[in-house]
Amino acid sequence: MTENLNQEEAIQDTPSEQNADLTQQTTEPEATPQDELSGQESTGGHDGDNQEEKEGLEDKKDKKECKESKKRELQKQVEQLTAALAEEKDRYARMFAEYENFRRRSQKERENVYADAYAEALGEVMPMVDNLERALQCGEGEQLHKGLEMVMNQFQEMLKKLGIETFGEKGDTFDPNIHHAIMHEDDENLPENSIVEVFQRGYKKGERIIRCAMVKVAN
Known part of the structure; x- marks a missing residue:
């Protein structure tokens, strides 16, 4: 008789347990699409931080x-x-x-x-x-x-x-560039500025005058 009572209690408890399980399943919130999106965003945020850090390291390296x-x-x-x-x-x-x-x-x-x-x-x-x-x-x-x-x-x-040449001859025309007149003579029969007498010959080499001739000139 005792065994029969235990079986009855077991039978009576079983529906209650089943109801408790149903209640628990009912009270647990179901995952919504928004919750899934939030989870993805959270994971994506971590990935973004890692990417920025990686890019920063590469930039420093460059x-x-x-x-x-x-x-x-x-x-x-x-x-x-x-x-x-x-x-x-x-x-x-x-x-x-x-x-x-x-x-x-x-x-x-x-x-x-x-x-x-x-x-x-x-x-x-x-x-x-x-x-x-x-x-x-x-x-x-x-x-x-x-x-x-x-x-x-x-x-x-x-x-x-x-290569030295002499100059200063009697009868030459007086040239102050190469002759030095130390005396003058007035004579109408002689050409003006003509050399009447040579006291010292002049010498030159090419165009260079080594020494001027010393002469007397007619006025």
Whole structure:
């Protein structure tokens, strides 16, 4: 009999439990589309933050690489300019050394030319000195005159070899650029500004006047 009572209680409790389960299922809220969307937005928000962080890191990386690239480029330019400057300094030093060598050679050549010309001129004068000594040793008269003529002829030949010309002859027209009038003479029979007498011949080499002629001029 006791067993029958227990079975009846079990039977009676079963519908109640079933009702409780139904009540619980009824009271639990169902997931709405808005709740699902909110969940997606929440997940999407986290993904957006991660994406921004990733992009920020990539941007920093790009900026760093850009700075490194510019730094390498500037360093390369500095090295190129330094090399070019060193090359220019070396070229300048070589040019300066060449100029100094050229200057010394030119100065030496000028000195040699001057010495050669000086020796050549003296070599031309020496024979005249010898003839003067011989004329003086011969005494007076015709022999002395002949000796002096020889000296004069040799002197004129020497001037021709050196390219030196004489000027200032009697009858020439007076030129203040090459003649120096130390005396004047009034003579109506003579052309005006004509040279009446030459006291000292003039000498020139090309267009260069070595010495003006000293003359007397007719007014």
